[in-house]
Amino acid sequence: MEKPLPQVNLKLIQTFMLVARHSSFRLAAEQSFRSQSAISAQIRQLEDQLGVPLFIRTTRSVRLTPEGEELMERSRRAMHEVESGLRAIAERADARRGRxxxxxxxxxxxxxxxxxxxxxxxxxxxxxxxxxxxxxxxxxxxxxxxxxxxxxxxxxxxxxxxxxxxxxxxxxxxxxxxxxxxxxxxxxxxxxxxxxxxxxxxxxxxxxxxxxxxxxxxxxxxxxxxxxxxxxxxxxxxxxxxxxxxxxxxxxxxxxxxxxxxxxxxxxxxxxxxxxxxxxxxxxxxxxxxxxxxxxxxxxxx
Known part of the structure; x- marks a missing residue:
């Protein structure tokens, strides 16, 4: 039998994408108006759930692991689909009201x-x-x-x-x-x-x-x-x-x-x-x- 997929919170994916986009925990914290320690805790939680490291951290840089790059690419596509669906629903709602x-x-x-x-x-x-x-x-x-x-x-x-x-x-x-x-x-x-x-x-x-x-x-x-x-x-x-x-x-x-x-x-x-x-x-x-x-x-x- 296939191993069941982990129940990953969407907020963790959003935080992961923010860190990956900026290649920085500090900038991700500033963009989301949260502390850097809160961002780090969420990334550790996501890595624990998936069982793989997503970032390679050094004192000078933060970059994605191969698993992190794959997750980033798939997350981009998934978020695009979600946003397109929400936009389509909003447009249908707008067509039923307005002027x-x-x-x-x-x-x-x-x-x-x-x-x-x-x-x-x-x-x-x-x-x-x-x-x-x-x-x-x-x-x-x-x-x-x-x-x-x-x-x-x-x-x-x-x-x-x-x-x-x-x-x-x-x-x-x-x-x-x-x-x-x-x-x-x-x-x-x-x-x-x-x-x-x-x-x-x-x-x-x-x-x-x-x-x-x-x-x-x-x-x-x-x-x-x-x-x-x-x-x-x-x-x-x-x-x-x-x-x-x-x-x-x-x-x-x-x-x-x-x-x-x-x-x-x-x-x-x-x-x-x-x-x-x-x-x-x-x-x-x-x-x-x-x-x-x-x-x-x-x-x-x-």
Whole structure:
């Protein structure tokens, strides 16, 4: 039968590692705020339990024996595993409490955010979540100033930020039936430019990309009304006042009978929606949980 292992106190291993790290009983005593004699007594106790000497002591130096070197190497690995386990447990606990601050573009907030927040609140009821619904310039500024942990919105390439694309968001026109001309499902920029347009205001990245595309094709257009909220555009289009230009995420699940939903083509128009953070910024455990939920919901995995 194998000889039973000695019941070694973890405190003795910690003291042994401290002496080995400093190659000094005196420095180990100073680091641990104990007397040198107490350190020596603990090392003698450990050596007695193991039945081997761990240090070679002289008047000038303290160095490990071969058995001491082996114990030091294995103790390092064991302590690393213990520390990793404790850190993982603490991070899981942190994910169940704390606070998450995020900023979000209005079209995303209105179209996708509510069910994500509801699911997160159910899973992590002790985490406080603060949401800022901001235009894209203000959203990027809030991330730049570290006022929020992350943002959800359109990609605007910049070396200051990291982007994780979670959604391709095509652009649509909601056209009154009287202007739609049959039951087609797409519309080109040439046809769109001939209609009175209902647009999101200039504070949105979407507005700029659409107008740039029209300008590049030498098109002229008339913006009849502009608003800051998607539901206002939809209501105005349903009243027959023009074609509302909106991203897919902002479209209603049930379209009013007065409107046709036409995807913009020639060229296809759209944007990428991303999780946006300051470059190199590490998210808290609670923020990571919310980000994972955003990934799942936007990709349709949950």
């Amino acid at each position: 998450v601050d995020l900023s979000c573009s209005p079209t995303i907030a209105g179209g996708r955010l509510a069910p994500i927040l509801a699911a997160f609140d159910k899973a992590f009821p002790k985490v406080e979540v603060s949401v800022r619904e901001l235009t894209f310039q203000a959203m990027y500024e809030s991330i730049r100033r570290h006022e929020v942990d992350f943002g959800i919105g359109p990609c605007v390439p910049s070396g200051e930020f990291d982007f994780e694309v979670v959604l391709e968001d095509p652009l649509y026109a909601l056209v009154p039936v009287a202007l739609a001309g049959g039951r087609k499902q797409t519309i080109g920029l040439n046809a769109l430019a001939r209609m009175p347009l209902l647009m999101l205001n200039y504070a949105t990245a979407l507005r700029g990309s659409l107008e740039d595309a029209m300008t590049q094709r030498g098109l002229t257009w008339r913006t009849r009304y502009e608003f800051g909220q998607a539901h206002t555009l939809i209501a105005t289009a349903a009243a027959g006042l023009g074609a509302a230009i909106l991203p897919c995420v902002a479209l209603p699940s049930h379209l009013p009978d007065e409107l046709r939903q036409l995807r913009i083509v020639n060229p296809p128009m759209g944007r990428q929606i991303a999780i946006i953070t300051s470059r190199g910024h590490k998210l808290s455990p609670a923020s990571q949980k919310l980000v994972q939920l955003v990934r799942d919901r936007f990709s349709g995995h949950d």
